[in-house]
Amino acid sequence: MKYIDEFRDGDVARKIADRLATEARGDRQYSFMEFCGGHTHAISRYGVSELLPTNVRMIHGPGCPVCVLPIGRVDMAIKLALEHDVIVCTYGDTMRVPASDSLSLTKAKARGGDIRMVYSAADALTVARDNPERQVVFFAIGFETTTPPTALAILRAQREGLKNFSVLCCHVLTPSAITHILESPEVRQYGTVPIDGFIGPAHVSIVIGAAPYEHFAEEYRKPVVIAGFEPLDVMQAILMLVRQVNDGRAHVENEFTRAVDRDGNLAAQQKVSEVFELRPSFEWRGLGEVPYSALKIRPAFAEFDAERRFDVGYKPVADNKACECGAILRGVKKPTDCKIFGTVCTPENPIGSCMVSSEGACAAHYAYGRFKDIPVKVSA
């Protein structure tokens, strides 16, 4: 495939691996966080870690939208379907996120909830048009990548005067999460998570541009390299990070120039700010309450806000005690540090959210990399 195969070329990968082996200094460790679940997926699926020198370690960050969705938010969507007879539409990965009472949207569907998987916010709008007698709620999750389509759906619903469409808004913001990680005690004081730099998100950066990361690079002295999701993008970004660390630089560099520029997509940003405003605080699974880290629907569009239209208040729900998703999302622990990884918690029976989406650190390691460390019993 043109524009794909070029970025999966094994020969080029080996050349970059050779450069990394030459340039990564033997007298130090390099720890880089890939924030985005897309990078985690690419690293696992293509076996990128095997091509890295042993002193270069990748830490999986909290950039999987499914993984950071707290239980209480999924509970709200389930309540809408089961108790308010609403048609709930959402993206595929969201269907299997564990919720309270051993439920998930998939299980709630089996109990009679009208829950439908859609491929876009526009599809949810179509469901609303096709079912004028029913209320339709789009359970909107995701980072800056999926936010503009939700804004457009709301604007279109307003233009069409749709009375049966609303959005349960759970959109979150990347820069706030990165700041939260950099401010966490593990990184700032205790040094349990040494982070020497970040691989910046690909799709998110297409929307917000490179500029929002300049702040981290300067204030926290952490280099950031924005990279695409292909394995060669990731390898090249790691090489660029190693070079910055070696030179003592902390800049924002852009490996993904074929899609990202400094300012991002201004039209998309304008639509988002027209429809959404900052939430003072939002709970992230694994990170807890993070100030100004999520969006809510502006009062001007209140009629399209499912939280206002229906009586489904948010109630925080604690994660399973044995689950280490929180520490894994902050980079404090690896999936294999969790006692229930691969035994109680598997992709068939995910206890924590990191085991749900293929972008989750645990699911990616379970699916692609577990042969390297622990023998895991496979169940049919």
Added chain:
Amino acid sequence: MNARDDSKGGTVRAGYVRPLDIRNGRIDMGHGAGGRAASQLIEEIFLAAFDNPFLRQGNDGASLAIPQGSRLVMATDAHVISPLFFPGGDIGALSVHGTVNDVAMMGATPLWLSASFILEEGFPLADLKRIVQSMAAAAREAGVAVVTGDTKVVEQGKGDGVFISTTGVGVVPHGIDVSGANARPGDVILLSGTVGDHGVAVLSQRESLEFETTIVSDTAALNGLVADMLAVCPAIRTLRDPTRGGVATTLNEIARQSGVGMLLDEAAIPVKREVDAACELLGLDPLYVANEGKLLAIVPPEHADAVLAAMRAHSHGADAARIGVVQEDAHHFVQMNTRFGGRRVVDWLSGEQLPRIC
């Protein structure tokens, strides 16, 4: 579907005069009530399409003679698919191919099929006729006879147009022993062609997914291909058609059944560019996408070249490839050397393969 439902017995024309209105008619509850309407439906749609001596006898079942010294193989499959018609096939052909292939993958020659239909009230007769004719054509092509069957009608809203359940019976010649438990370290894994064609063809027709593609389903009966393969190597260890769950899940099943591991070579696995592109777009992995006209074969290394040549000589195996080897592995992992130069596990599919968010 037995012709005894006919009030006059046998397949003699019943007391009705006006034939079914195929163009405008729809299934109603009367078609499932066992009376004259049911009889008319059976005669004009099912018997007309499947006509053979077993059905013509009009008994409740078929009396089948088995060749001496052979073993009998029986397999059954229920077919529910949306949409019912897709590029390259429909539920009718699929319901024949699926079961014929299940029987053939045991090393057997498929001979007879049963077909059971659950029809939803309101289903257009024209569509039913099209489906049944497609089934009959598929059965003729595969050399199997539909010898017994049944129809039921459920109320509107309680079905999905039509569900078809088929059971196949075949015989295994003396000296053939094909089983998922027979793979041994050192054996070679062969694949009969490109993966993911059926799944992507069906997906492209789903409501909310309007991407354009020229991909057609690979749905096909593979008993002819299997016969050619067994002719050059009666010692084939394992045959399996990688349907739902795709090549990845099927190989994991065999690895567990045989107590072995496998090592695949990603670069050797044939995937059509259009399938690869569609999967890329949707965030799916072609290794997990369904096929309906492909088979995996595990053969002793000394016979691999001969079997591969036999596969490539057959129209359903033209793109056949050697994709990996069986190896010792206490954990029964299916691993793959990636095109990128790394190695990874090719795991079981867990739940449905869901598109990623971004």
